[in-house]
Amino acid sequence: MEPEAYKEALVQYMRRRAWSEWYFGTVAQAREITLLPEDQVNLKLRLARQIQDEMRHYDVFAQQLRRYNAEPKISEFVLPPILIQMQKVQVEAETASEIAAANQFAGEIVLSSMTDLETSIFKRLFDKELMDAIYDIEKDEPPHIANGRDLILLSCETYEQRHRLAVAQEKYLSYMMQLHVTEIVKLGCRRVKPLPVFE
Ligand SMILES: [Fe+2]
Numbered sequence: 580m581e582p583e584a585y586k587e588a589l590v591q592y593m594r595r596r597a598w599s600e601w602y603f604g605t606v607a608q609a610r611e612i613t614l615l616p617e618d619q620v621n622l623k624l625r626l627a628r629q630i631q632d633e634m635r636h637y638d639v640f641a642q643q644l645r646r647y648n649a650e651p652k653i654s655e656f657v658l659p660p661i662l663i664q665m666q667k668v669q670v671e672a673e674t675a676s677e678i679a680a681a682n683q684f685a686g687e688i689v690l691s692s693m694t695d696l697e698t699s700i701f702k703r704l705f706d707k708e709l710m711d712a713i714y715d716i717e718k719d720e721p722p723h724i725a726n727g728r729d730l731i732l733l734s735c736e737t738y739e740q741r742h743r744l745a746v747a748q749e750k751y752l753s754y755m756m757q758l759h760v761t762e763i764v765k766l767g768c769r770r771v772k773p774l775p776v777f778e
């Protein structure tokens with residue numbers, strides 16, 4: 580790949596990551612806090628701590644962008660259509676549990692597996708400094724996923740509740756997979772084996 584084209588795709592990718600840290604890491608959690616009943620003080624505090632972590636992640640991407648003389652420019656960031664669909668799934672979620680099913684218990688689980696050295700494509704696509712920054716961010720994910728698990732456990736007694744949560748999770752994840760594939764292709768990857776089939 581031409582270095583200029585790679586650089587352009589990488590800047591675009593990091594701007595998308597910075598936007599996602601900001602939006603999926605603060606707006607969803609703030610809504611979860613407001614939707615939780617008053618007595619869920621501990622969970623609300625854990626979500627507030629998560630917001631703090633996610634803003635740090637945003638700063639990490641902003642710093643990486645500066646190495647390429649670029650900025651996240653959140654207000655000017657034009658969302659790709661798939662990202663709008665991902666945002667829509669979370670906006671349409673009506674309860675804290677449903678938001679969690681499409682956020683902490685969906686996307687964050689995928690993110691935490693991205694640095695798995697056996698399977699991650701990232702280590703071939705990114706330099707050491709960016710890879711180290713991503714490792715650093717992902718150390719924060721386990722408590723965020725635990726927030727998602729505990730939010731889901733609040734309302735999953737009935738079949739109807741579980742079905743709603745599963746639908747939100749699946750919708751979000753299928754858009755997220757499309758986005759990730761598009762992004763790594765833009766960064767120079769091509770598929771050499773058929774897509775795995777899950778039954
Ligand atoms: Fe994050």
Ligand SMILES: [Fe+2]
Pocket residue numbers: 604633687719720723
């Ligand atoms: Fe997170």
